[in-house]
Amino acid sequence: FEKIYRDEDVDLSILEGKTIAVIGYGSQGRAQSMNMRESGMNIIVGAGDRTRHSSWDKAEADGFTVYPIEEAVEKADIVHILLQDPAQPSVYYESIHGHLKPGQTLSFAHGFAVLYGTIKPPKDIDVVLFVPNGPGPVTRQKFKDGSGIWGCVSVDQDVSGNARETALAISKAVGSTRVGVVDMTFQHETEGDNYEEQVLYGGTIHLMRTMYNIMVKNGYPRSFAYAKAIRSIRSIIDDIDAVGIEAYLTSRASRTCEFAVRHSGPRVINEEAMQEIFEETERGIFARNWLQEFSLGMPTLNRMRRTWADSDMEQTGEIWREKFGK
Ligand code: NDP
Structure with a gap:
């Protein structure tokens, strides 16, 4: 080590x-x-x-x-x-x-x-x-x-x-x-950070958004879908950080949850895409795209900010925080 x-x-x-x-x-x-x-x-x-x-x-x-x-x-x-x-x-x-x-x-x-x-x-x-x-x-x-x-x-x-x-x-x-x-090394610090931002931050946030949208589209109450997609993750992270994944699954999560994680979890992950993003990051493609985006005045980011801010999930979040606290 x-x-x-x-x-x-x-x-x-x-x-x-x-x-x-x-x-x-x-x-x-x-x-x-x-x-x-x-x-x-x-x-x-x-x-x-x-x-x-x-x-x-x-x-x-x-x-x-x-x-x-x-x-x-x-x-x-x-x-x-x-x-x-x-x-x-x-x-x-x-x-x-x-x-x-x-x-x-x-x-x-x-x-x-x-x-x-x-x-x-x-x-x-x-x-x-x-x-x-x-x-x-x-x-x-x-x-x-x-x-x-x-x-x-x-x-x-x-x-x-x-x-x-x-x-x-x-x-x-x-x-x-x-x-x-x-x-x-400078290389690992930088690329590791950029990889984490794309895969962990990007993946988690898109997972939350997709899960919320699917549940709402299929008739679930917005507050329930929001809590499931966002609030639950807090306890999962804290527990795993404290005791590790295996102890969390076998001693803290329910048996149904353990089965769900081991059985269906892998299908949610696109390993090929994760590997592709890793290689793009290593080849400097992510850096080039970001520098280009910044030098153009961030058109893609600005466009996405508008769409996301207006989304159903964001509006539900505002009400949710007001009603259920932070
Ligand atoms: P912030 O965006 O919070 O702060 C940026 C600072 O840069 C502000 O003080 C701003 O001044 C100043 N600034 C921006 N443009 C100019 C300019 N043209 N002329 C003079 N000053 C300018 O940045 P962070 O603290 O988040 O990031 C700083 C570094 O730390 C980065 O390298 C980042 O990658 C790294 N880092 C950040 C982490 C984080 O979680 N935030 C974690 C670990 C590392 P003003 O507001 O007065 O314009």
Whole structure:
């Protein structure tokens, strides 16, 4: 089994006296900045023009010193890029690239831009990655509760010889080594994440939508179909996460449920399509499609958002949450 780094394996002293500039103050930016500050790190925030970007005011309200991105990069030892992914290349080439100097570390929370070459960092700096496997608000809440979110680190360029130690120290300052951090490549982090988004998130959400639509079409009450398609999944996930699939099936689910899962479940899954999506992701086809979609102003996404928002299931969901609570 691969090495799992915990607090006792990682030394924070590599970050002592260093300045970490967090660029972007959204979901991850806010959570990671606050956690690292509470771990004793010297954090500054780099934000876009405050007339167009709300990050500046948000970070200042949380007590951080905020600079224009160019200035934050110049003041930093570690430039931690937490901008939304598709915006990264333009912000990087406008405000970051020309201000980097040898000896600095460029750090990311997703490998997309580096893997696909939309950002090509200079050769004389360390390039690393630290990803907490969860949204910013959860990363923050877990840290406050004394826990953390498991994560991964990765090194793409190690000029100093200490790149991995730096990435691990960042992961510890954010709280992830309280739970566990693994080491992987930029390629696996990025493609694994994109594969998960397509298959797990995509598959689960389409499963919910299809199940709801079939039940309603066949005369079931909307509230019942909605509960079956969405609410039930909570207890399944929590139980499986706690005890594993086999123990869930044999000791927590009913025998009828166990039979249903083993007998009919495989028919719901299209393994061929899952393999195809995996190969497309590995060949960079998913990345190309997403970059193209973004550069065109997201026409497909915008169209789908309208249709989905108006759907029967969404309307039922609103009533459901009002009547049955969250
Ligand atoms: P958000 O969308 O929450 O935040 C994006 C930030 O980027 C905001 O502060 C926004 O500023 C800033 N920004 C966007 N465009 C520009 C621009 N043109 N100029 C200046 N600032 C800009 O992103 P996330 O926190 O979700 O993602 C950050 C990174 O973390 C990504 O690489 C993502 O893949 C990774 N990640 C995200 C996870 C998640 O669950 N959210 C989990 C793990 C990793 P403003 O709002 O002021 O415009």
